[in-house]
Structures are given as C-alpha cells and as structure tokens.
Amino acid sequence: MYTQGLDTLGADCLHTQQADSAALEERFQLRIDAEERIEPKDWMPDAYRQTLIRQISQHAHSEIVGMLPEGNWITRAPTLRRKAVLIAKVQDEGGHGAYLYSAAETLGVSRDELLDQLLSGAAKYSSIFNYPTPTWADVGAIGWLVDGAAIMNQIPICRCSYGPYARAMVRICKEESFHQRQGFEIMMTLANGTPEQRRMAQEALDRWWWPSLMMFGPNDAASKHTAQSMRWKIKRFSNDELRQKFVDITVPQAEFLGLKVPDPDLRWDPDEQHYRYGTIDWSEFQQVLKGNGPCNRERLEARRRAHEEGRWVREAAMAYAQKQRRREQAA
C-alpha cells in the first residue's frame, strides 16, 4: 500500500542528531498515546519499524504457507460444494498474504527480500501450519479452530497504531469469518454423521486443540516482545488474555458438537467465569518452531518448488511488458 512516491521519507525522518531523535521519539509516543495512526511517511523509531516488518511479514508468510495444508484436500473434497468453498478459502488466504506483504513494503522492505527470508528459512511463520491434514475432518478443524484463533488474534490488530497494517487487517477479518463458519459446518456435518464420521471429527479436534492454543504464543511471562508492542499499540491484549478468550468461546462450541476437548484438566471456574485449562506442552511448540515439526521441511520445500517453477512465468511476463513498452515508445 502506497510506497514509492510515498517512499521518499518525510523531512522529519532525516533528523540524525541524538537530541532530535529523543524529542522525536517522545512526540511519537504522544501520538500513539493519543490513538493517532502512524502512516508510512511519518517519522517512527527504527525499532518500531523493525518490529512491524518482522510481525507483518511473519503474518504474511503464515497466510501463504497456510494455503498448503488445506490445498492438500482440494482435489479430494467430498462434494462439489465443499470443493468450491475450499478453493475460495484457500484463494482468500493467498489474498491475505498479498495484503500483508503490501503493508510490510510500506515500511521500506521489498517483496523479494521478504520472499527470500521465507524461502531461505530465515523468517518464521505460524508453527500451526507445520502439522499435517491426514483426513477431511482436519479441514473442518482448521477452519473452526485455527481460523477461530486467528480471528481472536487479528481483531485487535484492526486497531493497530500502524495504519496500513490496521487497514489490511480490517479486510482480512471480514473474510475470516466465512472461513471459521465453513469449518464449523464441516465439523457439524461429521459430528451428526455415521459413527465413523464422528470419530474422524473427534480425532481432528484431538489433533488441533493444543496446537491452536499454542497459536497465541508463549505465556505472558515468557513473551519477550509483548510489553513494548503494547506500549506502541501494535498489540492490544496479551497472549494469555487472548488464549483465555478463545478457550471460553470454543469449549461450548465443542460441547454443541458433542465432541470432547482433549484436556483432562479442563473445567469451568464459576467464580472467575472462565474455563481453566491444563498446562501447554511448550517443548512441543519450541520443537516445531525450531523446524522439527511434522511438516516443516515439506512446507518450505513446497514453497521453494512453487517459486522456482513459477520463475519463468514471472520473467516472461516482465519481458513481454518491456517489449510492449518499447513498441509503444517506437510508435
């Protein structure tokens, strides 16, 4: 979203003196505190810029890699309706990736650099997409739980202090709601089906429940970026707050489906009006994050292959555009 012409930074950005920079930083924080939005050409602390580039690009990569586990089922969707819906959903995820890459580019990083970071393995993406989708029920569970957790994370980002990120997120959130509902509908159909279908639904919930809770990131005490991100209003709620909200709304949905949440410690706390859940196995999260999840290698391999196999198309399109321009100029 608007770089280039807008990509010459404002005069404020040229201040280099130490004293200037402290004053600018103070003014910046005052603008944030006053709920003003920061736009691409505005002065911003370098750490704010870097934090946003990291967060937005990780988010973009997650959307793109997230197309893979579900794309796996497009050719085997059980009906034409399910297939049309799944194609539309996967296309949306690609679109979300594109909105987010554009938002990251407004911060002065190029699309190619971002792609390089993903393909070289330097950049992270949501660890949830390193889990496999062995059955059709996994497609339902992803829509219901993974997109549900994503919505919980993303709605507060619609009010993020950085304008282009917030605007991309408004668009994304509008589209995610369809994703979650189609997933729940798949689970509902299976849960009301044959005993075998019920079992498929239960096993998918068993597989996706804990990884979905991990999507909110480490516990607050262990989250190194949270405090500063909240001061900058990039983040509005802590990881644990969002995780709790997700558990509170999702447990009754599982009950409606007649499925059992795979957590022996789960119980309703009437005093606090919250569900209490068991301890998350963070060693699993760390392992998947480090690249040792079930599908890490396969996911990156698929992205690299797609990038390489598409290279001639990108280059041919560019060569054609250049030829057309030369012809126009000659005419």
Next chain:
Amino acid sequence: MTQQNQWPLYEVFIRARSGLEHKHVGSLHAADSNMAIEHARDLYTRRQEGVSIWVVPSAQIVASDPADTDALFEPAKDKVYRHPTFYAIPDEVKNL
C-alpha cells in the same frame, strides 16, 4: 531475481458502485497495467466490492511531506467563518 525483473508496484482504486468515487484500497505488483487490473480484480473484488478499477503506478504518485502538515493545513484552522455554523441566525428565521 534482479531488481530490474521485479514487477513494479501499482496502487489500486475501486468504485464500489456507480454513483460513488473510486477509493484507494491497497497495492499490488504486476508486470504491466493490464496485469495490474487483472490482479486487482482477483485481489480486491472477490466479493463484489466493485464495479470499476483504477490502477496507478505507485512511482507516479507525488505525496505531501508530513513535516509540511502545519504549513499546508494550519492556515485553514482559524477560518471558521467558512462553515455555516459560524453565523448566528435567530430561530424564527426559517429555511436558512
């Protein structure tokens, strides 16, 4: 890929329905303007968000500098007499 081969950036403007203005919705990369229109169709109108698309090479946009904000916009601040509410008209006068 070399810098030369990077598809340029376009800004996208969509008219939601006839009677409304085109509104900036975001940006995308495309090899040329025709491809930019096609990508904009796929990226920004999957749910009937528009009936018309404009694309503009981002490099062609000239923008004001936020550091000039005061110089540009401050002079309008003390000219409240440009607004109709500046003028006190007695209640019994109608249609004004």
